[in-house]
Amino acid sequence: MNRVKKRETPLSRMPARLDLAQSVSGLILGLFMWTHLLLVSSILLGKEAMHFVSKVMEMSFLSPSGEGYPVIVSLVGITISALFIVHAALAMRKFPSNWKQAATFREHMAMMRHPDTSHWWRQVITGFVMFFLGSVHLYVIITHPAEIGPFASSDRVYGFMWPLYLILLFAVEVHAAIGMYRLAVKWGVFDGADPRQSRKRLQIVERGLTMFFLSLGVASLIAYMKIGYEHREHAGEPYVSTEEASR
Amino acid sequence: MSSESGRKLKFHILRYDPQTPGDKPRMETFEIEEAPGMTVFIALNEIRAKYAPALQYDFVCRAGICGSCGMVINGRPDLACRTLTAKFPKGEISLMPLPAFELIGDLSVDTGKFMRAMTERIEGWIHDESKDNVNLDQLEARMDPDTADKIYELDRCIECGCCVSACGTKRMREDFLGAVGFMKVARFEIDPRDQRTDADYYDLIGDDDGVFGCMTLLGCEDTCPKDLPHQSRIAYLRRKMAQVR
Numbered sequence: 001m002n003r004v005k006k007r008e009t010p011l012s013r014m015p016a017r018l019d020l021a022q023s024v025s026g027l028i029l030g031l032f033m034w035t036h037l038l039l040v041s042s043i044l045l046g047k048e049a050m051h052f053v054s055k056v057m058e059m060s061f062l063s064p065s066g067e068g069y070p071v072i073v074s075l076v077g078i079t080i081s082a083l084f085i086v087h088a089a090l091a092m093r094k095f096p097s098n099w100k101q102a103a104t105f106r107e108h109m110a111m112m113r114h115p116d117t118s119h120w121w122r123q124v125i126t127g128f129v130m131f132f133l134g135s136v137h138l139y140v141i142i143t144h145p146a147e148i149g150p151f152a153s154s155d156r157v158y159g160f161m162w163p164l165y166l167i168l169l170f171a172v173e174v175h176a177a178i179g180m181y182r183l184a185v186k187w188g189v190f191d192g193a194d195p196r197q198s199r200k201r202l203q204i205v206e207r208g209l210t211m212f213f214l215s216l217g218v219a220s221l222i223a224y225m226k227i228g229y230e231h232r233e234h235a236g237e238p239y240v241s242t243e244e245a246s247r
Numbered sequence: 248m249s250s251e252s253g254r255k256l257k258f259h260i261l262r263y264d265p266q267t268p269g270d271k272p273r274m275e276t277f278e279i280e281e282a283p284g285m286t287v288f289i290a291l292n293e294i295r296a297k298y299a300p301a302l303q304y305d306f307v308c309r310a311g312i313c314g315s316c317g318m319v320i321n322g323r324p325d326l327a328c329r330t331l332t333a334k335f336p337k338g339e340i341s342l343m344p345l346p347a348f349e350l351i352g353d354l355s356v357d358t359g360k361f362m363r364a365m366t367e368r369i370e371g372w373i374h375d376e377s378k379d380n381v382n383l384d385q386l387e388a389r390m391d392p393d394t395a396d397k398i399y400e401l402d403r404c405i406e407c408g409c410c411v412s413a414c415g416t417k418r419m420r421e422d423f424l425g426a427v428g429f430m431k432v433a434r435f436e437i438d439p440r441d442q443r444t445d446a447d448y449y450d451l452i453g454d455d456d457g458v459f460g461c462m463t464l465l466g467c468e469d470t471c472p473k474d475l476p477h478q479s480r481i482a483y484l485r486r487k488m489a490q491v492r
Contacts, residue, residue, distance in 0.1 A: 011450050015459040016489045093455065094462055101419045108346075108418045111322045116465045117415045186463040188482030195479035196468075 022090035023183055025083050030176040030183075032080060037173075037213055041220040047150035047227065051241045054148045066244075073145035081138045088131050095124060115203075119178045126175035133168045137161075151231050151239040157221065158228020159235060169217040173210055181206035256281050256332055258294060259341040260302070264352040274341075275299070281332055287340065288316055288327040291354075303353035311472060314407030318354045319343040324409035326472045345412040347425075358408040365424065369451050371431045374443050394437060401434035401480070403473050410477060413466030422456045426467030426477045429458060433480040436487070448484075449491040458484045 039057065043050040058068030096102035109117050140156070141148070147156065157165060181202050184190050192198045231237075256279055263272035277294045288306055295302045307313040309328045316327040321341055332340065348356035365371075410426035411417055417425045432452055435441045452458045458481065467477040 010446070011453045013449075013453070013491065015454045015457075016449075016491065019459040019485070020489050094460075096419060105415055105419050108415050111319065112413065112415075112466060113322055114413070114464075114466055114469060116463070116469070120415065120462055120464050182463055185465065185478060186461075186482060187486060188479055191479050191482065195476065195482075199465075199478060 018090055018093065022087065022093075023187065025087035025090065026179050027183060029080070029083055029087055030180050033172050033176050034209075034213065037217055037220070041216045043150065043153075043220055043223045043227070044216075047239060048241060050150045050153075051239055054150075054153075057148075058145075070145035070148075073148060074142050077138055077142035077145070081135075081142065084134060084138070088127065091127055116182075119182065123175055123178050123182070126171040129167065129171040130175060133164050133171065136164060137168060149239045150227060151234075151237060154224045154228035154231055155235040156228075157224040158232065162221065162225060165221060169221065170214065173213040173217060177206045177210040177213070180209070254281050254338055255279075256285075256290065257339045258290060259339070260294070260299075260354065261343045262299075262302075262353055263350070264301075264303070265350055266352065281338070285332045286328055287318075287320055287330045287332060287342070290332055290340075291327060291342075303351060303355040305355050312405060314358070314405030317345050317356075317358070317407040317409050317412070317472075319345060319412065324412040324470050326407060326409070329472055345408050347411050347414075347417055348408055356408070358406065361408065361411070362406045362427070365428045366431065368424065369428050369432050369435075371435065373435070373438065373441050374447075375440055376442055388439075390439065394439060397437050398434055401430050401437075401475065404430050404434075404475055405473060407472060409470050409472055410467035410475075413470040415464045415466060416460060416462045420456070420460065423460050424452060424457050426471075426481065428452070429461070429481050429484055430475055430477065433484055436484070445487055445491050449488050452484065453488050453491065458488050461485070 039053050042053040055066070055068050057073065058070050059072055060066050060068030063069060096105055105121070109121055140161070147153070184202050185199055188195065190198050190202060228235075258277045258279070259274050260277065261272060262275045264270045277298050279290060279293050279297070282289070288309060291302070291304050295304075304318065304327065305315040306328065307315045311326050311329040314326070317324060318327055319325075319342070320327070320330050321335060324345055327342075332338075342354055344350055344354050344356050345358070348358050348361055351357055404427060406427060408427070410430075414423070414425055417423045429452070432448055435443065436445075436448060454460070461481055463481075465478055467481075471477060
């Protein structure tokens with residue numbers, strides 16, 4: 001019993017790779033979503049600011065006419081979709097695989113009333129919601145990459161997408177902040193000298209980021225709705241910036 | 248003397264004896280008077296003495312050392328002997344047996360069978376190829392005091408089972424190793440006398456029933472009566488195992 005025991009067939013390294021891939025894809029998607037919302041919220045600084053941001057994202061500075069390349073938006077959309085599908089597929093490994101497992105977990109969660117246990121369930125629910133609503137948004141953006149701008153986006157939000165965006169906003173921001181917190185404690189990246197103290201700090205940061213991004217998102221959505229309402233008679237007409245008008 | 252002294256405590260206790268044919272799980276309520284410094288364990292003794300002589304629960308040390316009296320107290324796994332009744336301002340305390348273990352009866356579960364299987368699974372002993380040829384006339388190699396402290400920190404585990412019952416992953420997936428197993432692996436991993444390599448440990452915990460199945464719910468970290476560093480040690484094992492080629 002004291003010898004160094006060796007398995008005849010070593011365990012596959014795949015579970016380690018998959019766990020890492022889930023974490024890395026989640027990290028990239030989380031950072032993307034925060035950056036995305038910061039860019040989207042440029043509408044709070046005015047139509048001109050949002051127009052500038054959307055044109056920069058289309059790399060208008062590289063095109064002689066200043067029109068930009070909307071195909072870049074499609075390419076980013078396709079890349080994010082691919083990453084989104086990979087992340088969802090990897091995360092589904094951890095989902096309850098039958099009713100009994102789901103019921104046991106819910107019963108356990110109700111018994112424990114333990115924040116981190118409930119957090120995971122919130123991630124399952126928000127992840128499930130995102131899988132459907134996020135796909136719709138991504139499809140719209142990939143197929144209509146040029147329709148991002150102060151009027152085009154507002155017309156879309158006000159016209160038919162606002163209920164989807166409202167639900168998606170809450171799902172994404174809750175999922176992203178909890179996910180980043182869980183990622184940090186899962187790998188112990190910010191453990192420092194006192195991992196417990198570090199976790200408490202991370203919980204505060206997680207709550208702060210959730211509130212910040214939710215507030216920013218709701219405010220941006222209201223701004224788009226307001227512009228969409230004011231522009232309803234001219235829905236479909238693109239925004240012309242001061243600079244473009246003076247040309 | 249506690250200001251809570253003398254108040255009435257209501258205990259709602261799960262009663263069920265799987266050995267008695269036809270017996271059904273039910274909650275029974277007992278009312279006792281709180282005494283200064285009363286623990287749930289002391290209260291259980293009183294309930295058994297006054298009202299329920301057949302009430303089953305485990306205890307040995309009464310001091311948080313043996314790990315026998317683990318049970319679910321108002322929803323959280325904890326040791327009855329270390330839980331003061333004064334902790335519950337409403338004076339209502341529900342007691343259930345630890346889930347994820349075989350029920351013996353009422354609040355008593357068989358953690359021993361589980362812990363033995365877990366120890367065998369992770370081969371929880373020093374693996375030393377030269378053990379059979381050891382020279383007993385020679386002094387044992389000295390261990391660095393810091394390393395000894397680190398081993399001791401993890402050896403404080405009393406195998407009470409609270410971390411296992413508090414783990415949502417374990418509740419969902421029966422074959423999941425659970426935090427107590429990870430603490431044991433982490434303990435042997437830092438022991439210089441154990442000659443196992445990271446690849447050897449990977450063979451024990453490198454799958455979805457092992458460290459990559461842990462969903463970092465941290466019920467273990469937040470309920471361990473001995474405050475073992477579950478959060479940091481499981482993260483450490485995950486990092487270590489992810490680097491194994």
